[in-house]
Amino acid sequence: MKIKGKIVFITGASAGIGAATALAFAEEGARLLLAARRKDKLASVAAECLARGAESVHELALDVRNQPAVARAIESLPAEWKAIDVLVNNAGLSRGLEKLYTGSVEDWEEMIDTNVKGLLYVTRAVVPGMVERDSGHVVNLGSTAGEVTYPNGAVYCATKAAEKAINDGLRQDLLGTSIRVTSVNPGMVETEFSQVRFRGDQERAAKVYQGLQPLAATDVADAILWAVTRPSHVNIAHVLLTPVAQANSLLFHREAAQGSSVGLVGSMR
Ligand code: NDP
Numbered sequence: 001m002k003i004k005g006k007i008v009f010i011t012g013a014s015a016g017i018g019a020a021t022a023l024a025f026a027e028e029g030a031r032l033l034l035a036a037r038r039k040d041k042l043a044s045v046a047a048e049c050l051a052r053g054a055e056s057v058h059e060l061a062l063d064v065r066n067q068p069a070v071a072r073a074i075e076s077l078p079a080e081w082k083a084i085d086v087l088v089n090n091a092g093l094s095r096g097l098e099k100l101y102t103g104s105v106e107d108w109e110e111m112i113d114t115n116v117k118g119l120l121y122v123t124r125a126v127v128p129g130m131v132e133r134d135s136g137h138v139v140n141l142g143s144t145a146g147e148v149t150y151p152n153g154a155v156y157c158a159t160k161a162a163e164k165a166i167n168d169g170l171r172q173d174l175l176g177t178s179i180r181v182t183s184v185n186p187g188m189v190e191t192e193f194s195q196v197r198f199r200g201d202q203e204r205a206a207k208v209y210q211g212l213q214p215l216a217a218t219d220v221a222d223a224i225l226w227a228v229t230r231p232s233h234v235n236i237a238h239v240l241l242t243p244v245a246q247a248n249s250l251l252f253h254r255e256a257a258q259g260s261s262v263g264l265v266g267s268m269r
């Protein structure tokens, strides 16, 4: 599939994987619909997209947890932006790393509301138009965390396990249409993710990536662009990508000052 002139809607486009994905599609000449809550960050990603070759950019200041706002934002798109070709359901976050029985209920709700309900709200608002046009591609951001649960991360992992079920269910429900559905499941990617998880504790966030080379947001953007640009009869169901030094959610190889070490993610954080 050629990307030039296609409308690509990316949630969580103000940072990390979403911003890198916006830039990757910009370089292919896409028309970009970019959504996130932080307008200033979104505006600078939008400007960079135009500089890198995007045909046009439309920004949406949107909290995906707010269902009426999501529905309104999609319904009230200008006519020339309505026919969304690609939806990248990327907005998401983790909060805290704590045992389930002492965890913060507010943190759980924020993760579930964003990663599960937000993804559902956006999908519900966008996919009917794709069905009407019998054309489109939905890419959902999963994670190694959705495949293997790690200690102190049960609720985040549960949201990504839910993403896997939603991704697979949506693909089944769209059988008989031309719409494709893909889950891109990265391991550790160095973005704002850990800073958000640890509420700005830079030192703790940096420790997550110590002694190994994590994925970059551009590596994930590359996988998303690859999945979307396969021929239109090919559906990539899942893409799993990790740093070479990561086997799964639990097993890492870290170079320590004294030599190498293999560690559990829970204990290393
Ligand atoms: P970042 O924190 O760098 O970016 C997260 C993006 O999501 C930001 O643009 C943020 O924008 C947006 N976002 C968060 N909450 C909302 C909301 N309620 N409404 C709208 N936008 C929101 O993290 P990543 O880029 O790393 O994460 C992107 C996705 O990738 C997430 O779904 C994450 O779970 C997944 N992932 C990340 C991995 C990693 O190791 N980093 C690995 C596997 C998957 P704003 O704050 O402006 O709203």
Ligand code: 8X3
Pocket (backbone or CB within 6 Å): 142, 143, 144, 145, 153, 156, 186, 187, 188, 189, 249
């Ligand atoms: C993010 C990857 O391992 O930090 O989904 O949870 S991890």
